[in-house]
Amino acid sequence: MDKQQRFEELHPDVFFLTSEQPTQLADFLRQCGWIVADEAVQRIEKPGEGNMNYVLRVGTDRQSFIVKQSRPWVEKYPQLDAPIERIIVEAQFYDALSEVAGLQSYIPALKGFKAQHFMMAVEDLGEASDFTNNYKKSEQITPAELADLIQFISGLHQVSIGQLQVPFPDNQALKTLNAEHIFNYPYLEDNGFDLDTVQPGLQTLATTYKKDETLKKKIQKLGEVYLGEGGTLLHGDYYPGSWLRTAKGTRIIDPEFAYVGCAEFDLGVLVAHLRMAQTDDAVIRAGLEAYDLTTRTFDHALFAGFCGAEILRRIIGLAQLPLDLTLEEKEHLLLWAAASVLNPETNPYLTGLPEKDSVPSIDKKE
Ligand SMILES: Nc1ncnc2c1ncn2[C@@H]1O[C@H](COP(=O)(O)OP(=O)(O)O)[C@@H](O)[C@H]1O
Ligand SMILES: [Mg+2]
Structure with a gap:
């Protein structure tokens, strides 16, 4: 059965988005x-x-916009089921941010949302490419681009949840699917995925981690935190595939994994991908300084845990990336990542509040 038939059987009254029937x-x-x-x-x-989804650009005689539909499966792997309601999360995220000064310019404007058709229309950000080519050694994320990425995520994490007009969805079904791929599947010894098909030797490399019971317990705990609640609106999938390089600058898309959780998750994922993209360490450190830690509590161990877990799952899990790393480089990164989970103090990023000296003092009047 093709996708359209399958969809129409499940959702007979819903319009099936396809480029093949233009009229x-x-x-x-x-x-x-x-x-x-x-x-x-x-x-x-x-x-x-x-x-995950079906996305089209529609050009008319007077405008161009993007239409996105979620289906009850993962578009790239239709044998995998996925919760169809995820488009609601994405539309609500864009809607919530549409009035927030300092954030709204980073995202496409929401043009319309049709919940009954699991479809939304957003502003076309123009011919753009995402940041996945930055996994190549030769392609570096610039300090200015990283500054944008930090400015957006720092601003997002300051959004006051209580002031959102509609309570944000818990996104539990999609989080459960995601949690399986981050915290469980990579560590199953017989999960049926032969890592040697990605890179010869990777399967053997992965075995160490699949057999490490202490690591697996910690990873499972992180999964529980991920599936729990928090007080911060997150993007939920803050990695190069969600960042666009456009003629007007850096833009952020694809917030279907958004939820109200712990800021440490977005930051852990961000830093994990900067490491996998081999971003210069000084650039990472300088960039992170702009993340506003002054108005929140921050759990460095939780951040380091999520950071390590993301590296581990991207190297030994199913959701592979176009990484430009030799087996030896992957081995080093895996070691670093496991240490970050097991001994968070080894993770040198975001170690704490800004130095006291950098905060203006009001009580010293000489
Ligand atoms: N608003 C937009 N403007 C321009 N291009 C877009 C826009 N939204 C998505 N795209 C392009 O379409 C691709 C797929 O969209 P995305 O929202 O990431 O879908 P998925 O959820 O399936 O990953 C993006 O990587 C980007 O290249
Ligand atoms: Mg995407």
Whole structure:
């Protein structure tokens, strides 16, 4: 059965988004009010590589925008089920941030949302590429780009949850799926995924970690924290695939994994990917200084745990990345990551509050 048949059997009254039926699509867009009656659809194309969802760019005689639909599976691996409601999270994230000064300019404007069709329309950020080419040794994230990434995430983590107009969804079903791939699956000895197909020798390398009971216990604890609650609105998938390089600057997309949790998760993931992208250590440290730790409590061990766990799962788990690392480099990174989980003090990033001296003092009047 093809995807469309499968979808229509499960959701008979829902419009199935596809580039293959342009007339029906144009009618649907008119019904949604996303294009006007006499507006002609001239272009329908895939805007870039995605993972989970079906995404199209629609060009008309007067505008261009992006349409995104979630389906009850992972678009790239349709044999894997995924909670279809995830698009609600994404639309609500964009909506919540649309009025926040300092953040709104980093995200596409939400043009419309049709919950009953699991579909949203957002501003087209133009021909853009995500940051996944930065995993290549030769392609470095610049300090200015990292400054943008830190500024956005720092600002996001300051958003006051109590002031959101609609309570943010707990996103539990998608988090449960994600937790399986971060905290469990990579550590199963017989999970059916032969890591030697990624890189010869990787399977043997992974065995050490799959057999490390102390590590596995810690990882499981981190999974429990991830699945629990917190007080901070997170992006939830803050890695190069969610960062876009556009003509107007750095932009952040794809917040379907967003939830209210611990800031340490977003930061751990961010630093993990900077490490895997072989970002210069001085650049990472300088960049992180701009993250505002002054108005929050910060659990360095939790951050270091999430950071290590993300590196481990990207190297020995299913969700592989185009990493430009030799087996030996992966071995070093795995060792570093496991140490970060087991002995968090070995993780040198975000170790604490800014030095007291850098805070202006008001009680010293000479
Ligand atoms: N608003 C946008 N403007 C321009 N390009 C976009 C926009 N949203 C997505 N894209 C492109 O489409 C790709 C897939 O979109 P994304 O939201 O990441 O889907 P998925 O959830 O399937 O990963 C992105 O990597 C990017 O290249
Ligand atoms: Mg994506």
